[in-house]
Structure formats: C-alpha cells, structure tokens
Amino acid sequence: MTWAGLESARVSTVQLADIVPQVDESAWELPSACPGWRVIDVIAHLGALAHEAVEPPAPDPSWPKNRERYHDLRVGERRGWSHDEVLDEWRRFTPLQLEILEQGQQVPQADEPVVVPGLGTYPRHLLADTMAFNVLCHLRYDLLAPGGPLPLVLPPPDDALIAPAVEFMLAGLPQMQGRELDATVDEPLVLDLTGPGGTTVTVLPAQGPHEHLSVVPGDTGATTRVRSTASNFVSWGTTRTSWRESCEITGAPATAEQFLDRLNII
Template sequence: MTGAGLSSARLSSEHLADVVSLVDDEQWELPSACAGWRVIDVIAHLGALAHEAVEPPAPDPTLPKNRERYHDLRVDERRGWSHAEVVDEWRDFTPRQLEILESAQEPARAGQPVEVPGLGTYPRHLLANTMAFNVLCHLRHDMLAPDGPLPFAVPEETDGLVAPAVAFMLAGLPQMQGPELAATVAEPLVLDLTGPGATTVTVLPAARQDGPLTVRPGALGATRISSTASDFIAWGTTRTPWRDQCRITGDTSAATPFLDCLDII
C-alpha cells in the first residue's frame, strides 16, 4: 500500500481543492458532520496537520494526550483567523506535506517505525495512508452532502482512493483503543468490506491478557460483519451508527460489544 497511500492522499487533496474553490463565506460557517466543527474548522484541522508535518512543534507535556482533544485545541487556536487565512495555511502546507510523505516511501526509510502520539506506531511509509484517510474522510463524510452541508459533487470513489484509507484504519484498530477494545473480542470476527476498497480481514482476540488485538487478512472465523468499505470509514469512526450500515451473520452477541466500542480516530 506504500505508493497507493501517497496516490490516494494526492488525489483526495485535489478533490478537496476543487471543493474549496466553490465554498462561499456563509457555507464556511455551516456546521460540518464532524461534531463541534464548522466547515472552515475542518480545513483548519487539515491545515494544522500539514503545518505540523512540515514544521513539527517542540514537545509540550501540557498538551492534551487524547488525540481528539489535541485536534480540537489546534482548531480552537485558529478560530479567530479569517476564512482566507485558514485556507491559505492549508494551501501552503499541503503540497509540502505531500513532498515529505513521498520521501518517506524511499526503501531506506519506509519501514522505520514512527510513533503518532495518541494513535500508535506505524511504519513511516504508512503515514501517507494516514493523510489519505484524513482527507477522504473529512471531505466526503464531514463536508459534502448527504452527511455534510455542502452540495458539491466530486468524482466517485475508487479502489485507489478508499483502500489506502481503510488500510490505515485497520492498522490503527489494534492500537488506538488498546485493552478497552481488546476486551470486547472473545472470538475471531471477520470484517468483510465490499465496494471500492473491498477487503476481508479477521480481528483475532488478544493472545495474552492486556495484549493487543491482531488483524489478519482473510476470513478466519464464523461470525462475519459486512458493510461497504466506504460505510466502514463512517461507522468505524462513529460518524454514523454501525447498526444502520452493518450486517452480522453468525454470533451477533460476539460482534456487538466490539462494534459498540470501536472508535477509530
């Protein structure tokens, strides 16, 4: 997924740039589908991520350890900015972020472990998938209708767009909630995702007490959770209720605690 993540991040960023050029001042102030954030705040978030990728801030132990609260803090810092200032930061730093992610695909660096505070540790090349996920999710699920307020159209989703975003989510699944999520899985749960970005993996119980879950390719259990990959991006991040978008076959009582707890950031 190394090159695929970078390609997806670039393409979603191009789609977002097309949308940004259409948004007027009133639309920037509309509430997005990301709770507590206006449409302009979504851009502020993506701009802040890009800025920090290019110019990493000095460690600050006073900052929130919870990743969602950290993102809220960075957005709040920009609430006094004009729309143009927020958009300019995003436009200025996104191309430079993509350049950094491209350099991270070089074989000598691609496999180096990188800790993302509050989210886990990933091989350096997978950071491109992180951006692919962030931009796709915020654009298509928070900003654009039917879930968001903006009435603009973007090209239909493809495997190339969705699969890298889903790959990051699956890499983060065992790490982001740790023992809290692991405690909900007592038997293998097959996650069967269809449509663009389709994949089938099995979430295996932790091998030891307080250990992490394991995500393996293929169907290795009898209980199956099915949805589209695009819907997984929405319900796997708790933007929409999983009950509206998933079909469970097998032992529903085994899958329900996992689905009720899952919240990928």
Template sequence: MDHNSTQALAEIIPQVDDEQWELPSACGGWRVIDVVAHLAALASEAVDPPPPDPSLPKNRERYHDLRVDERRGWSHAEVLDEWRRSTPRQLDLLEAAQEPPGADQAVEVPGLGTYPRHLLANTMAFNVFCHLRNDMLAPDGPLPFTLPEPTDSQVAPAVDFMLAGLPQMQGPELTATVDGPLVLDLTGPGATTVTVFPASGPDGELTVAPGADASTRVHSTALDFIAWATTRKPWRDHCRITGNASAATPFLDCLNII
C-alpha cells in the same frame, strides 16, 4: 500514493463562499472552515514538527480541538493560505517516506499508536477523504457539491490506516470486547477481508490479519466502514452479521477509530 482526495478538496475550496465556510460541518463543534483548519494544522505539523509539549492533551481528539481552537480567530483566507502552503510540502514528505530504507521505520503518532513511516501517507488519505466526504459535503455535511463516486485508490488507503490503527487506538477498552476471531468482510471500492484476533495475553493487543479465519463475520461496504467505524453513523444501519452476532456486537458497539 493517492493524491485524489487532496486534489478534490483543492477543487471544492474555490466554490465555497464566506457564508458556507461558517456553516456547521457534520464533525461535532466544527464549522466547515474548522475542518480545513484541522487539515492545515496537521500539514503544518508534518512539515515543521513542533517541539514536544507535555502540557498538551494526550487524547488525540482533544488535541485536534485545541489546534482548531488556536485558528478560530483567523480569517478564512488565512486558514486556506496555511492549507495551500503546507499541503504540497506534506505530500512531498509522504512521497519520500515510501522509499527504503526509512519506509518501514516505526513512527509514534501521539495518541494513535505506532506505524511504519510509509503508512503515514494513509493517515493523510484517511483524514482528507473522511472529512471531505462525510463532514463537509452533502448529504451529511452542508456543502451542496458533488464528487465522482469514490475509487478503489481513494478508499483502500484510508481503510488500510484504519485497520492498522484498530488494535492500538482504544487499547484495552476495545481489546476486552474480542473473545474469539471476527472477520471484517468489506466490499466495493477499497474491498478487503481481514480477521481480528483476540489478544494472546493480558497485556497484548488485538491483531488484524488478511483473510477470513472465523465463522462470525461482519459484512459492510468499505465506504460505509469509514463512516460507521469512526462512529459517524450507527453500525447497525450498515452491517450484516453472519455467525454468532452476540460475539461481534460488543466489538462493534465499542469501535471508534479517530
């Protein structure tokens, strides 16, 4: 399990001053401090799960906004304290979840689908990596700090979660865009090649399988995939399609991993 992105965030935090915490991040509507509030809220919920509340938004993005809004009146120190308090305990839980017999137990993440318990670590890897590098730090975010080039061990867990979530997060909306198999050929750190297969029946889901099993292929770096598949950047600026471009375009236009 990779802790590098969390460690990188821990090293960035002391360098950020009060004015910088208030700057708008690249995540629409959230200040830089709100991004940390989001990560702190996720960590606290992992450590001390709240009771089910049917009044909460079913849409995962609206749910995250609600949790951030609850913390908007907090001082910077209070937000950072929650993150520092809950994150190590969250990492301990995720570490334990890598071990059998519980590692393969199915866990529902409301609004995002169902995943084997061991993959919840990848969810955190994706969240921290994506928010830190795309929303907080320059060139896309406002903080003028740099990190070393991302490594395979940082990018791959995030991509693994995204590919596990791809068939589930958007349901029929995304499923309807795939009529034939499409290959995602991702290169560089976190490189992987998978085929997205159409649903086999009217109520089925897309499936994502290792390997290249189609002539229509979408080529991108894995690092760029994290940005465009979350709609932070336009896919057309970062993808090259070989084969039948018109077969891949509806899928790429629709894809929005949360």
C-alpha cells in the same frame, strides 16, 4: 511501500482544492458533520496537520493525551483566523506534506517506526495512508452532503481512493483504543468489506495479558462475520454513522455487537 496511499492523498487533495472555490463566505461558517467544527474548522484541521508534518512543534506536556482533544486544541488556536488565513496555511503546507510523505516511501527510512501520539506506531511509509484517510474522510463525510452541509458533487470514490484509507484504519484498529477494545473481542471475528476498497480480514483476540487484539488478512473461518461496504466502514468505523445502518451480522450477534459498539477509529 504505500505509494497507493500517497496517490490517494494527492487525488483527494485535488478534489478538495476544486471544492474550495465553490464555498461562499457564509458556508464556511456552517456546522460540519464533525461535532463542534464548522466547515472552515475542517480545513483548519487539515492545514494544522500539514503544518505539523513540515514543521513539527516541540512537545508540550500540557497538550491533551487524547488525540481528538489534541485536534480540537489545534483547531481552537485557529478560531480567530480569517477564512483566508486558514486556507492559506492549508494551501502552503499541504504540498510540502505530500513531498515529505513521498520521501517516506524511500528505503531505508520507509520502515522506520514513527510514533503518532494517541494513535500508535506505524512504519513511516504508512503515514501516506494516514493522510489519504484524513482528507477522504473529512471531505466526503464531514463536508459534502448528504452527511455534511455542502451540496456539492464529486465522482463516487473508487478503489484507489478508499483502499488506502481502509488500510490505515485496519492498521490503527489494534492500537488506538487499547484495552477497552481488546476486552470486546473474545473469539475471532471476520470483517468482510465489499465494493471499492474492499478487503476481508479477521480480528483475533489478544493472546495474552500484555498483548492487544490483532487484525490478520483473509477469512480464518470464524463463525461470526460482519459485512459492510468499505465506503460505509469509513463512516461507521469512525462513528460518523451508526454501524447498525450499514452492517450485516451472521453468526453470534452479541460477539460482533460488543466490538462494533466500542469501535471508534480516529
């Protein structure tokens, strides 16, 4: 079970709650590091996710299939809200979302497959890692300096915060981009993530025309390796920064570069 993901989501949520009172009215309107979103829009996004977890909306065929455009749609629906209305939704539904994620750690429902439109299929318990990733990523990389506009300080993220986010990213990596990412991997590639949240995995090519690439734990001895801190992986793996600023490649650079250039975890 991903109890660690649940705790990571709780800690990042508390840290965000501590930051919110320090943001003045004008700062809510600053552009965040998430393209097209203001600081308040990032909170609107997190509030919308929490609201949907508690009160899932009926599917609408007009919704964008692309998950990023879907998030833009939900944020856009809240553009006419006041700052207080956005914050109230986030404050109201986030604790309820955490309760639901805690329930999702219990058997037998923990292993039920859950389809997240545009992102893939995950066991229910892993949805806690999804929230851990979302709150950590938006808080640390979109809102706070140096990447974001808010010159506020939090303690450096530790293993307990980063590891669940990385776990979700690696679970989503084979699913989110489908064939376009599969086509970039024609031989095994080791991804060596260091520091807090660090892990080593091997990305394997798809084994057939109807299969996707896979991510397996450990180092299989592949010639080509990509080395980065896990913290930086959260940033470049989501294209917030360039992988070229953070990664060391050994082996065949072209093999790694075609994969890294295409990777974009949502």
